[in-house]
Amino acid sequence: MPTYVHMTRCDGCGECVDICPSDIMHIDKTIRRAYNIEPNMCWECYSCVKACPHHAIDVRGYADFTPLGSSVRVHRDEEKGVIAWRIIFRNGTKDWELLAPITTKPWGSAIPDLNTASEPSEEARNSQYLYNEPKYIRMDEGGIHTLETNKLVMREGVYY
Amino acid sequence: MITTNPFAQLNAQAPDLFTPGLMQAFIILMVLLVIGGTIFDVLHKKSAKYFFENTKKGQKNAKREVSSAERKGLMVKTLTNEVLTSSEFSNQKRRMSHLLTMYGFIIFVATTAIMIFAYPTVADGTPAILPLLWHLGAIMLCVGGYWFWFAIRVDVAAEGNPWYKISYRADMFILSLLATCTFALLWSFTSGMGIFFALFIASTVFLFGGVIWSKFAHMFFKPAAAYEKRVVQADGSNEGLPTVPDLSSSEVHEKFPDIPTYMGKNPPNMGPGIRREPAKHY
Numbered sequence: 001m002p003t004y005v006h007m008t009r010c011d012g013c014g015e016c017v018d019i020c021p022s023d024i025m026h027i028d029k030t031i032r033r034a035y036n037i038e039p040n041m042c043w044e045c046y047s048c049v050k051a052c053p054h055h056a057i058d059v060r061g062y063a064d065f066t067p068l069g070s071s072v073r074v075h076r077d078e079e080k081g082v083i084a085w086r087i088i089f090r091n092g093t094k095d096w097e098l099l100a101p102i103t104t105k106p107w108g109s110a111i112p113d114l115n116t117a118s119e120p121s122e123e124a125r126n127s128q129y130l131y132n133e134p135k136y137i138r139m140d141e142g143g144i145h146t147l148e149t150n151k152l153v154m155r156e157g158v159y160y
Numbered sequence: 161m162i163t164t165n166p167f168a169q170l171n172a173q174a175p176d177l178f179t180p181g182l183m184q185a186f187i188i189l190m191v192l193l194v195i196g197g198t199i200f201d202v203l204h205k206k207s208a209k210y211f212f213e214n215t216k217k218g219q220k221n222a223k224r225e226v227s228s229a230e231r232k233g234l235m236v237k238t239l240t241n242e243v244l245t246s247s248e249f250s251n252q253k254r255r256m257s258h259l260l261t262m263y264g265f266i267i268f269v270a271t272t273a274i275m276i277f278a279y280p281t282v283a284d285g286t287p288a289i290l291p292l293l294w295h296l297g298a299i300m301l302c303v304g305g306y307w308f309w310f311a312i313r314v315d316v317a318a319e320g321n322p323w324y325k326i327s328y329r330a331d332m333f334i335l336s337l338l339a340t341c342t343f344a345l346l347w348s349f350t351s352g353m354g355i356f357f358a359l360f361i362a363s364t365v366f367l368f369g370g371v372i373w374s375k376f377a378h379m380f381f382k383p384a385a386a387y388e389k390r391v392v393q394a395d396g397s398n399e400g401l402p403t404v405p406d407l408s409s410s411e412v413h414e415k416f417p418d419i420p421t422y423m424g425k426n427p428p429n430m431g432p433g434i435r436r437e438p439a440k441h442y
Contacts, residue, residue, distance in 0.1 A: 008207075008210070008211075008214075008385070011248070011249070012314050013249075013250070013251050013254065013314065013318075014314045014317055014318025014319070014439065015251075015318075015439050017314075017318040017319060018318055018439035018440070019434070019439070026319065027314050027315065027318065027319060029315075029327045029329075029330055030327070030329050030330055031330075032314065032330050050434075051434060051439075053250035053251075054248075054250075055399070055401055071400040073399070073400045073401045073402065074402075075401050075402050075403075075404065077404045078430060078431075078432055078433040078434065078435060079429050079430055079431065079432065080404055080407060080427065080429070080430065081423060081427060081430035082404060082407065082419070082423075084402035084403070084404050085402060086400060086401060086402035088221060088400055092220065092221075095221065097402045097403075098402075098416075099402075099404070099405070099412070099415075099416045099419065100416070100418055100419075101418055101419055101422045101423045101427075103430050103433070104422050104423055105430075106428065106429070106430045106431045107430055107431050107432065107433040107436065108431070108433075108436060109431075
């Protein structure tokens, strides 16, 4: 479900307007607060949620990870390099904090210099792999994963 | 020129029209307009009602009791940080502009009231510091206000509109504020020319009379909201936001094993990420 702005916490600074990749966060012309002009086009990418310095924007939690009406709030701490979530159920039975790393090195310190990196060979450019896919995606050597190599079979119908 | 009381000069130019009583009555009328408009604004928007209901709702998630001594400390901190230094602004340009306009406005209005009530005629002998401060307040208002208008206003800074694109309802406050301080200075520097005085009075009435839809009420509810934010941080409810614990503590390593696995036992300061660049990508 799309983003929504708490008008009392928003001060109209425009950080969300700047960062939204869909260009759907804008400032209301009368009350001078941010709002989502096209909720249908929102991807819930959380860019505005993370960028807002006053934590004024939230995304309603989907029913696949939290029941309706829960408070799902997130705080991204760049300097500590972690993202923290807190889910509070609307009947108060759960108040759950989660924490995960978002970077392992200081920001901007490990940007590869593509000028010095070697060009992909003719064979690599004609193969099915993306740039550096074998090195960065796979955990072992070997061909790409398919259903057959993993001894799985596609079955018709819906199974859950 | 900047040490002469412009209101005393006004009285000297037309003593029968601009009596001290008239000038003082005008100030009182402006004050009444502000008080009445603010009360109407708060009642109409139901902002006070919402604020207290929100506070009660937040207290349900409180993890600890905040003592009254601690509350007093938080009130002092709110006063020294959010009120006196406008620390709520994370954008430093907006903060600087707000400080200039806020203090400029306070100095300008206070010296106006003092000069009109205590030294309304030339015979009263205004101490030079008062007109100096009056002009200083107006200049601070102009600097902060014009900087805001041309560069910082969100329509210009974040939406990429040109500075001359005016939104009628939203921009009337800043425009009337700019008009007031500009015409005040022009009036003073042209030794009391009538047209600038008339425009100064007109813009002042528009500014104080338009408080219903403008920003005056924020000087009451912003400090209240800032104090409330500190209280919920102290009592653990934190508006439903998580708190980031100490990443090198063993409890965090046990509860969230990803942290020591990928970041090490003592993660360093990672520096600014998206904040390395100012927001300027419209």
